[in-house]
Amino acid sequence: MTVEDSIASLTETLKLLSDKTRLTIVALLREREMCVCDIVDILETTQPNISQHLKKLKAGGIVNESRRSPWIYYSLNVEDKPYLWDLLNQLPSMKDKIDAHKPNSCC
Amino acid sequence: MTVEDSIASLTETLKLLSDKTRLTIVALLREREMCVCDIVDILETTQPNISQHLKKLKAGGIVNESRRSPWIYYSLNVEDKPYLWDLLNQLPSMKDKIDAHKPNSCC
DNA sequence: TGATTATATAATTGTATGATTATATAATGG
DNA sequence: CCATTATATAATCATACAATTATATAATCA
Numbered sequence: 001m002t003v004e005d006s007i008a009s010l011t012e013t014l015k016l017l018s019d020k021t022r023l024t025i026v027a028l029l030r031e032r033e034m035c036v037c038d039i040v041d042i043l044e045t046t047q048p049n050i051s052q053h054l055k056k057l058k059a060g061g062i063v064n065e066s067r068r069s070p071w072i073y074y075s076l077n078v079e080d081k082p083y084l085w086d087l088l089n090q091l092p093s094m095k096d097k098i099d100a101h102k103p104n105s106c107c
Numbered sequence: 108m109t110v111e112d113s114i115a116s117l118t119e120t121l122k123l124l125s126d127k128t129r130l131t132i133v134a135l136l137r138e139r140e141m142c143v144c145d146i147v148d149i150l151e152t153t154q155p156n157i158s159q160h161l162k163k164l165k166a167g168g169i170v171n172e173s174r175r176s177p178w179i180y181y182s183l184n185v186e187d188k189p190y191l192w193d194l195l196n197q198l199p200s201m202k203d204k205i206d207a208h209k210p211n212s213c214c
Numbered sequence: 215t216g217a218t219t220a221t222a223t224a225a226t227t228g229t230a231t232g233a234t235t236a237t238a239t240a241a242t243g244g
Numbered sequence: 245c246c247a248t249t250a251t252a253t254a255a256t257c258a259t260a261c262a263a264t265t266a267t268a269t270a271a272t273c274a
Contacts, residue, residue, distance in 0.1 A: 003134075003199045003200075003201065003203070003204065006198075006199040007127060007130050007131055007134060007198065007199065008127055010197055010198065011124075011125055011126065011127045011130050014121050014124050014125035014194075015125040017118075017125075018118055018121035018122040018124075018125040019118065019231090019232075020114060020115055020118045021232080021233095023114050023117060023118050023121070024114055027110075027114060035250085035251090036251060036252095037249095037250070037251085045233080046233075046234065046235085047250080047251070047252090048233085048234075048235080048251090048252080048253080049232080049233060049234075050251095051253080052232085052233090052252085053232085054251095055252080055253090067241095069240085069242075069250090070240085070241055070251085071250065071251090072250080072251065072252095082193065083193040083194050083196065084193075084194065085193070086189065086190040086191075086192070086193050086194075087117075087121075087190050087191065087193075087194055089190065090117055090190045091113075091114065091117065092113045092114065093110075094110065096110070097110065106250090107250085126261090126262075128262080128263090142220085142221095143220070143221060143222095144219095144220070144221085152263080153263075153264065153265085154220080154222090155221090155222075155223080155224095155263085155264075155265080155266090156262075156263055158221060159222085159223085159262085159263090160262090161221095162222080162223090176220090176270085176271055176272075177219065177220050177221085177271050177272060178220065179220080179221065179222095213220090214220085
């Protein structure tokens, strides 16, 4: 791989993480896998917004999806990217946000 | 710091690094400090383009500047951000690019 | 002091992209 | 099968932002 390609590839990965909504999703998935409706509830945004961000994260290999109908669960997939571990450990705990949402759980 | 602020702050740092030109500058500065004209030559772009990217990197605390007239040297400043180290180690060596530029050195 | 070199700033432009709104698909349950 | 729920996709819009062009500042040197 050329120097340019190598930098371009890292740029793309970082671009995925350098959006507030997506980085919050990643922070949430660090706690546990979640379905779309969980994330929509916790982030208080629209479902298409979350779906599209998840699509990008999936295309970039950051998350995995597993269908357990009628829900689709997303989980973090960074085991193969150890250079991101320290970075993602900087993310704050989302336990409080997740707990606050639990009562009116959607799935 | 709130969860939101903490994520926003990390987002801003990642945004700085998730641009091809800026990440290439960072890769170059990993090898050694450089003046603006060095970077312009190696990246084959315009001087204002590089100046503006350097300004952002400096505002984000990623680089330091030191004036040694008539040149201004920029150097990497990530000692205080260890969570970026592994990430930046992913950057390819720029030695060849730097060597290719050396002959017609500008400063 | 005037010319040149190094760099910064300002203004403009084009493109990328995040959010929203609307609609489609997919699965489940009556 | 029809209604409902969960999610995806498409289209639109507004904003952010990278690159360029033009100009300004700062320092050196003749």
